[in-house]
Amino acid sequence: MVDTSDIQRPAKELIEGLSGIGSATAAGELARLGIRDPYIQGPVARTPGKSIVGPALTLQFMPKREDQYAVDEYADPEKQLHRHALYHTQLGDIIVVDARADMNSGVFGDMMMTFFMGQGGIGAIVDGCIRDYPKIVKDLDIGLWLRGTTPNFHTQTNIVPFAVNVPIACGDTLVMPGDIIVADDDGATVVPVSLAPELVEKAQTHAEWEEFSRIKLSQGGHLRKYYPLSEEGRAEYEAWKEEQGH
16 A cells, blocks of 8 residues: 655645736745745746646656566556655645656656546646647646656656655755645746745735836836836835725
């Protein structure tokens, strides 16, 4: 019997607070909070326009060595840990996979992703590949951030699933189980849960003054005055906030 741990999910208020701020704002504000580079490099958006925020289920792959792992695609399914990662799925979860940037192994296919979506999963961040990509994109309402796609199954060539809900290095970025992922067309940003409350506050303020600045710039306002806000621009912003009832 394979036994894997679940994650500790952050409060729903934190997820809701981070929704809509975008990965760029999250990354920029995290840098000001001391996290220099929270961006998961490698996986890119494969579902344009999709934006998700949720806690990370993590899955780690390791190099395949046949004396340690000789399981075929469908042989003894319950020994295959990529399945167990998905067994933990709850509404709003995101699966984050360290697949070692391998371009020959499809860590999930359409059946696995169909199960994941059916359990409430909303997106996959994979430093590697999936297979059945056209069918997944056509039939499933989930976000995908991937290095690529392949027709091969998960253990066909170079890697094997090794651990579930452990710290992983996805795109050379540390992801802890339960970290909050903010992902959109810019990419995926990792938010430590301990910094999420402060990030929510700072990001909402940032989004608010950027909205004002965007309006002013579109009306011919000068970059020096409105981005970032100069003292004169900030005085206008404060007056604008009062008018808006903020």
